[in-house]
Amino acid sequence: MAGRVLNQQQPIRATLMELKKGELMPTDGEFKTLEHLVKVMKPFVDITEALGAEKWVTVSTLTPLLYKILNVYLKVSSDDDRVVVSMKEAMYRDLSGQYHGTQRVVLNKAAFLDARFKSLPFLKPEEKDDIATAIVEEIVRLTPVSQRTNDDTDSHDTCTTPKPKRPRGEHVLLEILSDVFIPTTTGGNEVLDDNSDPPRLQASLEMKAYLKEETTDDSPLQWWKRNAFRYPLLSKIARR
Known part of the structure; x- marks a missing residue:
């Protein structure tokens, strides 16, 4: 709305003058x-539109987006005037108070399971380790002890299904987050194996293999469709 007012200054001025309401015209200041304010708010317009999606995954983007918003878009610079500084500080206080406790854990798990x-x-290395360990524990909790699975992690190659055309909104999200994720091989997280607990052992093996996977720009829905048989x-x- 503010952007349209800026673009239509002359018609607005002419209309107010015709109505003899010239005093309602905003000043140059x-x-x-x-x-x-439009410059501050523009990224939020793109983010809001991209998150209002039904055909692509958004939950795994919330933690990376929040990091980008707080550390880039709302970072106060020396060029900001008093109003902009006040606005950024208020938005920072509000957004930094979002998604704590269980909510943050769920969002971090979702981001972690998005390749x-x-x-x-x-996140700090120990925080990443905590997420990996929490996922293994969740697998153990949800898997009956009597269940046995075969470790097919290294016995199959990924399917070579052509990539589907990416929706524009999802493409916008990836553009926004391009400096948050970098296609590299991820490692370093250690999840302890427990030979006395088959589900835990299988989960640990899958986790170690997943950590060695390279990050990608593939849609998580397509990535897991191709790789679910490798990480049952x-x-x-x-999926949860």
Whole structure:
């Protein structure tokens, strides 16, 4: 709305003058403030539109997006005027208070199980280890002890299904987060094996193999469709 006001200054001015309401016309200083506010808000328009999706995964993007918003879009610079600084600080306080406790754990798990963001560069190494361990524990909790699975991790190659055309909104999300995830091989997380607990052992083996996978820009729905047979336990958690 503010952007349209800026683009239509002359018609607005002409209309107000015709109505003899010229005193309602914003001043040059107020228009300058509007320009600053539009610049601050523009990324949020793109993010809101991209998150309003039904055909692609968004839950796994929330933690990376929040990191990008707090550390890039709402970072105060020396060029910001008083109004912009006040606005950024208020938005920062509000957004930094979102998604704590169980919510944050769920969102971090979702990001970790999205092969695009599993490197989680915005988290400390011990926090990444905690997420991997929590996922293994969730697998153990949800898998009957009597259940046995074969470790097919290294015995199959991924399917070579052609990539589907990416929806524009999902493409926008990847553009926004392009500097958050970097296609590299992720490693370093250690999940202890327990030979006395077959589900835990299988989950640990799958986790170690998953950590060695390279990050990708593939849609998580397509990635897990191709790789679910390689990670039968992890794929169930990813689906949840």
